[in-house]
Amino acid sequence: MxxxxxxxxxxxxxxxxxxxxxxxxxxxxxxxxxxxxxxxxxxxxxxxxxxxxxxxxxxxxxxxxxxxxxxxxxxxxxxxxxxxxxxxxxxxxxxxxxxxxxxxxxxxxxxxxxxxxxxxxxxxxxxxxxxxxxxxxxxxxxxxxxxxxxxxxxxxxxxSVPMMPPSFEQLPKEDVFHTAQFKDHIDRCRNAEAITVIGSGQSAAETFRELLKEQREHNFRLDWITRSPGFSSMEESKLSLEHFSPDYVNYFYQLPQPKKDEVFATQGLYYKGISTHTVTDIYDLLYEYSVGGEKPNVGLQVLTEVNGITKKPEGKGYEIACTQHQEGSSFTHETEVVITATGYKPxxxxxxxxxxxxxxxxxxxxxxxxxxxxxxxxxxxxxxxxxxxxxxxxxxxxxxxxxxxxxxxxxxxxxxxGRVAYPIPDQNVFQSFQPES
Ligand SMILES: Cc1cc2nc3c(=O)[nH]c(=O)nc-3n(C[C@H](O)[C@H](O)[C@H](O)COP(=O)(O)OP(=O)(O)OC[C@H]3O[C@@H](n4cnc5c(N)ncnc54)[C@H](O)[C@@H]3O)c2cc1C
The missing domain is CATH 3.50.50.60 (FAD/NAD(P)-binding domain)
Structure with missing residues (x-):
């Protein structure tokens, strides 16, 4: 028609x-x-x-x-x-x-x-x-x-659409999936013996926290691996949040493109880190689970690059090839379910x-x-x-x-x-991003 x-x-x-x-x-x-x-x-x-x-x-x-x-x-x-x-x-x-x-x-x-x-x-x-x-x-x-x-x-x-490392995309979707499909696979997680979350942004932390809450009922091993040096908090102070203002957009817009690319590459913690309350929830749960000398069945591995994944030659599950990139040491991590929290692309x-x-x-x-x-x-x-x-x-x-x-x-x-239906104020925040001309 x-x-x-x-x-x-x-x-x-x-x-x-x-x-x-x-x-x-x-x-x-x-x-x-x-x-x-x-x-x-x-x-x-x-x-x-x-x-x-x-x-x-x-x-x-x-x-x-x-x-x-x-x-x-x-x-x-x-x-x-x-x-x-x-x-x-x-x-x-x-x-x-x-x-x-x-x-x-x-x-x-x-x-x-x-x-x-x-x-x-x-x-x-x-x-x-x-x-x-x-x-x-x-x-x-x-x-x-x-x-x-x-x-x-x-x-x-x-x-945007979820980003998966290419070698992970060929594997069965019920075992290896992106956090964007987490809720669809929650029953698969409950039936698994071991689950690994890869990445350390907000989605990774929310997925890990949810699984940590369920772990004792369903008895799976839970691992969290990131290439980053830490499970870092998002930059959420009020003055940092002013980077999400029209004023900062205007400042950023007029920079030359190579400078914009350089600046953006340094701003990961404004949007890629983990909210402080989520890190706190996770820590509190780990503390609770370790009362009385008990050892939580959990691994938190930083500084670790995931290089690839293969199906185990025998039995169920997968082998993930990892490198601790500061020491340069390589190791293999075994798991049954892999959840990639590897972000989104436009x-x-x-x-x-x-x-x-x-x-x-x-x-x-x-x-x-x-x-x-x-x-x-x-x-x-x-x-x-x-x-x-x-x-x-x-x-x-x-x-x-x-x-x-x-x-x-x-x-x-x-x-x-072709008219001003909505006035756009020039000044919306307290700080200045460039000297007044
Ligand atoms: C889990 C998650 C939580 C987030 N939480 C926050 C938050 O708390 N605060 C915040 O500021 N930001 C948050 N964000 C970032 C951002 O706000 C969201 O990604 C937001 O959804 C972006 O809105 P959007 O309209 O651009 O795109 P989307 O919400 O991605 O919607 C785009 C839509 O376009 C449709 N589409 C694509 N192509 C076509 C086509 N050819 N024809 C028809 N339809 C099409 C898709 O189906 C989709 O529904 C979050 C992002 C994620 C992933």
């Missing part, structure tokens, strides 16, 4: 970033928008929605509040409509449960007719006829039927590469991005590709942080409307 109607904006993917845009655009009926998501319903990293895990940003970083605290789609209104005001008031927390954030987003998505689920954007063509627009090919994931839509502009909110769909004649790429093969989140183009056109995903190289460490999504959407909406 194809229609002659040309939308103003088609959003690809409905994670929090594009859902925020869909919710904000509800106040701007002059923008005719549609959003497509391949999942059958909104679901935010479902494999990691572990009970007891909480958001790493205050609830004020919901889908709309930073642009319009009076919006129907605010988190506080969600609480109100679900008659949970008093429980939330007595909870006295800014960091809401992750499961509740997901439920809140589902509540918002369920009210927005512009959000279409079970629809995968398969390809996009740029059309230059009497009119110029993008032709968007959308596959219905249930039926395989393809519909074609037209839009003046695109907004990419395709998020997901840039292939169809973006098919628009290569329109897009300006940098030397490293990344699309170049204007300060206001439009992909840079090689020719003047009225059509824009706005982008939320894959912009750490241009806009820095805060690009995947929920606390900046609404700010980004305000800038994009201002550009779409």
């Amino acid at each position: 194809s229609s002659d109607k040309i939308y103003d904006l088609i959003g690809v993917g409905i994670g929090p970033f594009n859902l925020s845009m869909a919710a904000l655009l509800n106040d701007h009926s002059e923008v005719d928008a549609l959003f497509f998501e391949q999942r059958t319903s909104f679901d935010w990293h479902p494999g990691m929605l572990i009970e007891g895990t909480k958001m790493q940003v205050p609830f004020i970083a919901d889908l709309v509040t930073m642009a319009n605290p009076k919006s129907h789609y605010s988190f506080l209104n969600y609480i109100n409509e679900h008659e949970r005001m008093y429980p939330f008031y007595f909870l006295q927390r800014l960091d809401i449960p992750r499961r509740e954030y997901n439920d809140y987003c589902q509540w918002v998505a369920g009210q927005l007719d512009t959000c279409k689920f079970g629809k995968k954007v398969e390809s996009v063509r740029y059309i230059e006829d009497n009119e110029t627009y993008f032709e968007v090919f959308v596959v219905h994931t249930d039926t395989g039927e393809t519909n074609v839509f037209k839009s003046r502009h695109l907004l990419l909110g395709t998020g 997901y840039v769909p292939d169809f973006v590469k098919s628009l290569e004649d329109l897009i300006e790429w940098d030397e490293a093969g990344r699309y170049m991005v204007e300060a206001d989140y439009r992909i840079k183009k090689v020719k003047m056109t009225e059509n824009e590709i706005y982008v939320h995903s894959g912009i750490t190289h241009s806009h820095g460490v805060g690009s995947t942080n929920l606390g900046l999504a609404v700010h980004r959407n305000k800038i994009i909406i201002n550009h779409l409307l």
Whole structure:
């Protein structure tokens, strides 16, 4: 099916970033928008929605509040409509449960007719006829039927995908999997004799903590291996958090690209470390399990590079080849289940590469991005590709942080409307990242 109607904006993917845009655009009926998501319903990293895990940003970083605290789609209104005001008031927390954030987003998505689920954007063509627009090919994931839509502009909110070491990808998925699939495999873990978690970021720590809690009931050996020198805490002091502000984004944006790459490479602990409360929970459990001289059936191995994995020649399980990289000593670690917490990478769909004649790429093969989140183009056109995903190289460490999504959407909406619907203050934090000129 194809229609002659040309939308103003088609959003690809409905994670929090594009859902925020869909919710904000509800106040701007002059923008005719549609959003497509391949999942059958909104679901935010479902494999990691572990009970007891909480958001790493205050609830004020919901889908709309930073642009319009009076919006129907605010988190506080969600609480109100679900008659949970008093429980939330007595909870006295800014960091809401992750499961509740997901439920809140589902509540918002369920009210927005512009959000279409079970629809995968398969390809996009740029059309230059009497009119110029993008032709968007959308596959219905249930039926395989393809519909074609037209839009003046695109907004990419395709998020990220889990990264697995290549040698791990060939092995049976029920035994060797990424933390992104952790909840799907929890029964497999309960039946295992030995489980190993590899990596030392927040996902690794949450997975390890959950398994540690279950270990005594299910009696498995539990190991945690990281190449890092320690199970380091995330940098969460209030002044460090100011790196997730519009001010830092503006500062970072104007640096030359080689400097940006150099700076970003030094900022791991702003987003890769472990929240202090998670490390504390783990330590407390280990302490509890060691009361009375008992030795917890647990291994925590730092400074250890995992080089590869092979199936054991006999019996069940796997052998992981490791090197303690400071001493240079090699050893083999045996386990039955392996959970890789090896992070995520930005997901840039292939169809973006098919628009290569329109897009300006940098030397490293990344699309170049204007300060206001439009992909840079090689020719003047009225059509824009706005982008939320894959912009750490241009806009820095805060690009995947929920606390900046609404700010980004305000800038994009201002550009779409050609007027200042949302004023953007210059000064939002106490510290300065460069001397005043
Ligand atoms: C476990 C976990 C916890 C996190 N917790 C926090 C936190 O507490 N605070 C914080 O600030 N950040 C957090 N983050 C980082 C960040 O906020 C999230 O990754 C967030 O989900 C990013 O939103 P998004 O909309 O870009 O992408 P995603 O949530 O990844 O959504 C992208 C969507 O696009 C869809 N899609 C992709 N391609 C297509 C296509 N061609 N057609 C249709 N649909 C498509 C995907 O199915 C997906 O649903 C967390 C990340 C992870 C992995």
